[in-house]
Amino acid sequence: MKLQAKIALVTGAAGGIGSATARCFAREGAFVVLADIDREGCHRVLDQIVRDGGKGSCSVLDLTSEEAVVELFSGIRRDWGRLDILVNIAGGDCDPAAPVEGMDMERAMKNLDMNLKSCMLCCREAAKIMKPQAYGKIVNMSSLVYRGSPNQFSYSASKGGIYAFTRSIALALGPFGITANALAPALVEVDAFIRALGEGRWNALAKATAERYPLGRIATPDDVANAALFFASDDASFITGQILEISGGARL
Numbered sequence: 001m002k003l004q005a006k007i008a009l010v011t012g013a014a015g016g017i018g019s020a021t022a023r024c025f026a027r028e029g030a031f032v033v034l035a036d037i038d039r040e041g042c043h044r045v046l047d048q049i050v051r052d053g054g055k056g057s058c059s060v061l062d063l064t065s066e067e068a069v070v071e072l073f074s075g076i077r078r079d080w081g082r083l084d085i086l087v088n089i090a091g092g093d094c095d096p097a098a099p100v101e102g103m104d105m106e107r108a109m110k111n112l113d114m115n116l117k118s119c120m121l122c123c124r125e126a127a128k129i130m131k132p133q134a135y136g137k138i139v140n141m142s143s144l145v146y147r148g149s150p151n152q153f154s155y156s157a158s159k160g161g162i163y164a165f166t167r168s169i170a171l172a173l174g175p176f177g178i179t180a181n182a183l184a185p186a187l188v189e190v191d192a193f194i195r196a197l198g199e200g201r202w203n204a205l206a207k208a209t210a211e212r213y214p215l216g217r218i219a220t221p222d223d224v225a226n227a228a229l230f231f232a233s234d235d236a237s238f239i240t241g242q243i244l245e246i247s248g249g250a251r252l
């Protein structure tokens, strides 16, 4: 097992990619703290983990709230006295597909808060625990659109920001035995998309997208979870400040 006895915090753990990552880490021996705003979803994932013989706990909070994030980490410090792994997955796009001149600033700022601010807050609080223990693995969720997108402006800005922020903390925290890397998936099949688009539109989008990717399919949440596992494990102990595109070769 690659994460035996590690304490791992996974945000967005009720969602498609977050739940796959939390389950994967638990299978690899970690105690997983599942953090999400979705209480029911979080508990559902924890139940699955426990049924499969894994260990974890749920923290239900809004990760854009500084106060709530500070409280989350003080709970981890109190309960465990350490944190080995932080995976920031919570996020999404609430401002898609508008022309640039129609950008809604309220939704754009929400995207920055949901994706970038939540990640920065969690990294800040994690650094306070990881620096004194001289060990830590931070994995942040970017997206392939960090390279730019013709219709996702604030979302791509937030994901590009996450990459720049990840490189910066990699520089600052490397001397303390902490690595920080980012994941950049292309399209991943998650229930949230199917719910939002309906099955017919989702199937058409997934098929058309898969045809454009050299590997001929879109990603599964497990594809992303496996990449998160690599960065979170000691297999990646000399890798920091990197972004890994999980894209089936979508943009080469």
Ligand SMILES: NC(=O)c1ccc[n+]([C@@H]2O[C@H](COP(=O)([O-])OP(=O)(O)OC[C@H]3O[C@@H](n4cnc5c(N)ncnc54)[C@H](O)[C@@H]3O)[C@@H](O)[C@H]2O)c1
Binding pocket: 011, 012, 013, 014, 015, 016, 017, 018, 035, 036, 037, 038, 041, 061, 062, 063, 064, 089, 090, 091, 092, 093, 114, 115, 118, 141, 142, 143, 144, 184, 185, 186, 187, 188, 189, 190, 191, 192
């Ligand atoms: N699905 C894709 O195609 C894809 C591609 C690239 C990147 N990503 C990124 O992967 C991450 C996970 O996305 P997903 O596809 O699993 O979507 P998802 O909607 O299934 O999961 C997102 C999770 O984040 C949680 N969340 C959102 N805002 C929160 C907040 N303020 N506080 C606490 N929890 C909050 C949601 O409740 C949800 O459980 C996101 O950051 C997304 O931008 C997804």
